[in-house]
Amino acid sequence: MSRQPDRPIRPIPLNIGGPIDPEHLVGRDADVTRIFDAFASVGVVLTGERRLGKTSLARLVEQRAGERGWDVVRQSAEGFTNLTDFTAALVSRLDDASSPLRRVAAAIRERWTFTAPGFQIGPDSAPRLLEDFVSSAVAASGERLLLILDELPVLARALERGAPGAGVAMLHVLRRQRQEHAQRLRMLCLGSIGFHHALRGEGRGPLNDLDVQRLEPLSIADATYLAACVLRHAGAPPEYETQLAAVIATQAEGMPYFVHQLASSVLRAHPTRCRERDVERIVERALVDPDDPWDVGHYVDRLAAYYGDGAPLARAVLDELADAGLGLRPAALGERLAVRPSIAPVDEERLHDVLLLLEADHYLVRDGDRRRFTFDLVRRAWIARRP
Amino acid sequence: MSGGVAGGMRRRPALPAYTPTSLPGAELDERTVGRKDVIVRLVGFLRTAATSRDRPHVLVVGPRGSGKTHLLAVVLHRVRQDDDVARRLAFAWLPEDAVGISSYEDLLVVVVESLLDGAPGAAADTQAALDDARRHRAARDSLALERLVRRLCDGRVLVLVLENLDRVFGLLGEPGQARLRAFMETTGELLLLASTPLLFDAVSKRAWPWFGSFAVEHLGELSVGDGGLLLERVARESGDDELARFLETDEGRGRLRAVAHLAGGSPRMWMILAGCMTIELVDELVPLVEAMLDQLAPYYQQRLLELPPTEQKLVAELCRTALGDRGGRLVHEQRGMRTVADLAAVCGIDQRVAATALGRLRDARWVRRTKPAGTDRRTTWYEVREPLLRHCLQFRETRGEPLHAIVGFLRAWYAPVQAHRRRAAAQPRSPAERHLLGTIADERVSALGEEHPDALTSRSNLAGFSGAVGDHAATRDRDRDRDAELIRDRSRTGVIASALAAGRAAELNAAILRATPRFDDASIVPWLSEWLEATRQRDELAVAHRLLRAVDAARADDPAPALALAPEEREVVAEVVAECSSQSSRRASG
Numbered sequence: 001m002s003r004q005p006d007r008p009i010r011p012i013p014l015n016i017g018g019p020i021d022p023e024h025l026v027g028r029d030a031d032v033t034r035i036f037d038a039f040a041s042v043g044v045v046l047t048g049e050r051r052l053g054k055t056s057l058a059r060l061v062e063q064r065a066g067e068r069g070w071d072v073v074r075q076s077a078e079g080f081t082n083l084t085d086f087t088a089a090l091v092s093r094l095d096d097a098s099s100p101l102r103r104v105a106a107a108i109r110e111r112w113t114f115t116a117p118g119f120q121i122g123p124d125s126a127p128r129l130l131e132d133f134v135s136s137a138v139a140a141s142g143e144r145l146l147l148i149l150d151e152l153p154v155l156a157r158a159l160e161r162g163a164p165g166a167g168v169a170m171l172h173v174l175r176r177q178r179q180e181h182a183q184r185l186r187m188l189c190l191g192s193i194g195f196h197h198a199l200r201g202e203g204r205g206p207l208n209d210l211d212v213q214r215l216e217p218l219s220i221a222d223a224t225y226l227a228a229c230v231l232r233h234a235g236a237p238p239e240y241e242t243q244l245a246a247v248i249a250t251q252a253e254g255m256p257y258f259v260h261q262l263a264s265s266v267l268r269a270h271p272t273r274c275r276e277r278d279v280e281r282i283v284e285r286a287l288v289d290p291d292d293p294w295d296v297g298h299y300v301d302r303l304a305a306y307y308g309d310g311a312p313l314a315r316a317v318l319d320e321l322a323d324a325g326l327g328l329r330p331a332a333l334g335e336r337l338a339v340r341p342s343i344a345p346v347d348e349e350r351l352h353d354v355l356l357l358l359e360a361d362h363y364l365v366r367d368g369d370r371r372r373f374t375f376d377l378v379r380r381a382w383i384a385r386r387p
Numbered sequence: 388m389s390g391g392v393a394g395g396m397r398r399r400p401a402l403p404a405y406t407p408t409s410l411p412g413a414e415l416d417e418r419t420v421g422r423k424d425v426i427v428r429l430v431g432f433l434r435t436a437a438t439s440r441d442r443p444h445v446l447v448v449g450p451r452g453s454g455k456t457h458l459l460a461v462v463l464h465r466v467r468q469d470d471d472v473a474r475r476l477a478f479a480w481l482p483e484d485a486v487g488i489s490s491y492e493d494l495l496v497v498v499v500e501s502l503l504d505g506a507p508g509a510a511a512d513t514q515a516a517l518d519d520a521r522r523h524r525a526a527r528d529s530l531a532l533e534r535l536v537r538r539l540c541d542g543r544v545l546v547l548v549l550e551n552l553d554r555v556f557g558l559l560g561e562p563g564q565a566r567l568r569a570f571m572e573t574t575g576e577l578l579l580l581a582s583t584p585l586l587f588d589a590v591s592k593r594a595w596p597w598f599g600s601f602a603v604e605h606l607g608e609l610s611v612g613d614g615g616l617l618l619e620r621v622a623r624e625s626g627d628d629e630l631a632r633f634l635e636t637d638e639g640r641g642r643l644r645a646v647a648h649l650a651g652g653s654p655r656m657w658m659i660l661a662g663c664m665t666i667e668l669v670d671e672l673v674p675l676v677e678a679m680l681d682q683l684a685p686y687y688q689q690r691l692l693e694l695p696p697t698e699q700k701l702v703a704e705l706c707r708t709a710l711g712d713r714g715g716r717l718v719h720e721q722r723g724m725r726t727v728a729d730l731a732a733v734c735g736i737d738q739r740v741a742a743t744a745l746g747r748l749r750d751a752r753w754v755r756r757t758k759p760a761g762t763d764r765r766t767t768w769y770e771v772r773e774p775l776l777r778h779c780l781q782f783r784e785t786r787g788e789p790l791h792a793i794v795g796f797l798r799a800w801y802a803p804v805q806a807h808r809r810r811a812a813a814q815p816r817s818p819a820e821r822h823l824l825g826t827i828a829d830e831r832v833s834a835l836g837e838e839h840p841d842a843l844t845s846r847s848n849l850a851g852f853s854g855a856v857g858d859h860a861a862t863r864d865r866d867r868d869r870d871a872e873l874i875r876d877r878s879r880t881g882v883i884a885s886a887l888a889a890g891r892a893a894e895l896n897a898a899i900l901r902a903t904p905r906f907d908d909a910s911i912v913p914w915l916s917e918w919l920e921a922t923r924q925r926d927e928l929a930v931a932h933r934l935l936r937a938v939d940a941a942r943a944d945d946p947a948p949a950l951a952l953a954p955e956e957r958e959v960v961a962e963v964v965a966e967c968s969s970q971s972s973r974r975a976s977g
Contacts (some may be wrong), residue, residue: 013431013432013435013439013441013443014443014602015435015441015442015443015602016443016599016601016602016603017444017599017600017601017602018441018442018443018444018578018600018601018602019440019441019442019571019572019575020440020441021439021440021441022440023439023440024439024441050593050598050599051599055572059440059575074573075569075573076568076569076572076573077569078565078566078568078569078572078596079491079562079563079564079565079566079567079568079569079596080566080569081562085530088530089530089569089573092530092533092534093573095534150572150573151569154565257599264602270943270944270945271945272944272945273943273944273945278943292591293591293603294599295591295592295593295598295599298592298593298594302593302594
């Protein structure tokens with residue numbers, strides 16, 4: 001795949017897994033446009049497998065929103081286990097914002113007289129604190145307030161664990177605020193685990209006003225360009241950009257994290273000369289390496305935790321689809337599963353449910369009326385490591 | 388006495404093998420060997436953090452004594468030399484053995500203390516900031532602590548240097564790790580520059596907050612050449628030209644190989660052993676080496692005690708020597724790789740229990756598993772990852788017996804005739820005499836092997852090597868047309884076996900290397916490397932291993948490892964590579 005002629009290669013530093021400078025993001029303009037299009041309504045839920053670049057995209061959205069004159073509050077919910085602490089963190093973010101919002105932070109602190117998380121605010125009051133924060137911030141903001149809430153499902157799940165219903169209640173508070181301030185408040189909610197794990201049995205109720213967007217890998221052209229830029233920055237031999245960047249992009253299936261990983265491996269193992277086959281071998285070795293450097297074994301191991309009693313059926317589905325490279329229609333899949341004594345009988349409804357879950361967890365995608373693995377890397381890893 | 392240094396026995400001045408940060412950064416930088424590439428990469432990452440909003444976290448992985456602290460100190464020293472970069476960064480280096488961290492708030496207080504340490508400003512302001520930090524911690528107010536940290540950084544990126552990240556993350560627990568990550572993700576003002584002896588779940592498993600967030604730099608072992616260079620630099624820095632000259636002599640080079648035998652690739656061990664390079668009296672040398680192992684043993688034992696009982700048993704067994712008959716004398720022999728069935732039987736536990744426990748040990752990087760080519764593919768072999776762990780535990784176990792590591796060390800240190808002479812001069816029943824007797828016995832076994840190679844190879848690792856190479860060939864060559872070639876290969880492995888038994892390094896290297904072109908599909912080279920790594924008990928094997936790596940690299944068009952070899956070794960490598968190419972061409976054309 002050749003790179004687009006109007007894009008000169010620019011040096012982009014190698015960065016395996018750390019936050020990426022928005023200036024170094026490649027190929028996400030269409031995603032940003034899609035998100036801002038959805039901001040015509042109230043907001044977006046951005047889903048996608050870990051390390052696909054959701055948080056990096058959120059930073060780019062933050063930057064673009066700032067350029068439009070919006071006020072932005074971005075906060076990761078990771079590690080927070082109660083709503084008071086999380087809201088206090090949101091209030092803290094106002095300390096970096098415009099002076100009207102800084103005044104809001106001071107006023108909220110005064111109203112609620114808290115100087116430390118949890119101080120004087122019980123769980124019952126926490127939703128009102130969150131409401132106060134959102135309402136006050138919207139009122140003090142200029143044109144619009146954009147709330148970017150990273151890892152929100154993690155918080156919802158933690159609240160549910162603390163008190164059943166608390167996670168859903170928090171999401172309803174946010175939904176009410178979106179309805180109340182439909183003109184001036186926008187939200188971008190993202191998380192590495194699906195909301196369905198936090199909202200078991202709730203459907204999409206508290207999120208059904210949001211546009212669900214799935215973050216896809218980069219196009220191979222964009223990933224090729226990214227690989228070339230990374231190789232340029234690292235001072236790789238010039239022919240690597242023309243001969244290897246496309247191979248790296250293809251092998252990484254457009255996932256920017258793996259583009260960086262592969263570029264790094266190539267530069268270390270083959271600093272002066274590298275063939276296409278060497279790149280392929282790096283991937284092959286990583287997938288079967290007993291030390292599992294990319295932790296692809298996770299796709300096998302997590303089924304028990306995610307699916308409980310349904311794990312054997314999920315495994316059988318993945319087994320069949322792993323062996324059928326182009327995917328299968330549900331009916332054909334059902335026929336194959338029917339001859340597996342360990343999981344039979346499989347009725348249509350059970351199969352339908354597990355397929356939906358496997359899609360939500362990014363194992364599978366629909367390809368016409370077929371289901372297939374979302375990523376060939378995961379399919380290959382499944383074959384290499386399945387029980 | 389064949390000492391190359393006038394004056395014979397003499398100790399080098401003490402060197403800071405355990406606290407490299409006690410030396411100025413410039414001096415550490417001068418002394419650094421074998422880490423050029425990784426230092427350049429790490430400095431590059433910090434430069435990127437200083438000049439953009441990228442935050443490429445780095446995790447340096449290497450066993451205890453591999454030079455992680457030294458490396459981090461050199462990286463920070465270099466970064467600080469560049470004013471334009473340094474002024475954009477704030478450094479907080481947590482002490483290697485930082486204690487008292489049991490929560491995220493504790494960590495932030497230590498960061499505050501580190502940022503205030505040596506910072507300009509009035510003492511009263513510093514004290515006020517410290518008081519604030521402690522007050523916020525008492526109130527469990529992590530947000531206020533985060534604000535304080537950011538105020539002290541004043542717009543600079545915080546470079547948080549965390550040694551023993553596995554321990555620090557373990558103390559923080561998942562909630563603390565997650566909060567640290569949330570702080571980093573939300574503010575974008577934090578870069579982690581961390582080190583750990585082993586990879587661990589919290590950074591390598593997807594379910595944990597920091598999964599996949601680090602560029603991982605594995606510190607390789609120092610080669611004999613690098614180790615020699617290190618000692619030479621230390622000698623010159625301390626004005627010890629005599630030692631520097633001694634290292635250039637044949638005897639000096641021989642001793643470097645002996646040090647490598649014991650130290651492996653651990654720079655710390657090289658630094659410790661630097662003190663005895665010119666010691667002539669074995670009565671001094673043996674206690675020194677034993678003291679070193681004694682010093683490290685509690686560390687490894689403590690780590691072992693932290694494991695559940697089943698895992699403890701398995702690791703101890705993997706480190707354990709076995710009593711074997713060598714030339715009519717019972718000695719401790721090293722076993723190397725073991726199977727699940729073997730370990731389960733010896734430890735008296737169920738095979739499934741052993742397999743599960745070994746899986747956990749593998750995940751925790753205590754052991755590694757391999758499936759050497761040419762062996763039954765259904766069998767998995769396990770071995771401990773850190774050679775020093777094995778040495779130290781053996782040291783504790785083999786009280787009164789000559790320590791395997793020391794015997795090998797002395798054998799390389801002194802020529803056989805010298806060993807006999809020194810044994811005659813040693814105090815009866817002293818540790819020196821015991822070790823020298825072991826050394827001499829080892830020599831006798833070698834001599835026996837020279838006369839009766841079959842007898843020796845039948846009860847040593849050589850049998851495994853020879854047989855495995857043959858089996859590998861047999862598995863791969865079911866084609867009748869290749870039978871003749873197979874026979875030739877068996878004869879080659881025979882040559883290798885007898886060369887090994889005879890301890891003739893040059894002949895051994897040539898034999899192994901000449902056997903490899905036969906397996907042109909390249910599968911044999913990594914396998915041989917692994918095998919040699921696992922059984923690296925003799926200097927000649929270490930040399931062969933190095934040569935094999937050079938062959939492998941040269942065949943992948945990377946001449947660097949070959950260029951680092953001695954001229955005669957380069958010649959052997961060139962010969963093998965040429966033969967490989969010629970076989971490839973013949974195969975391709977016909």
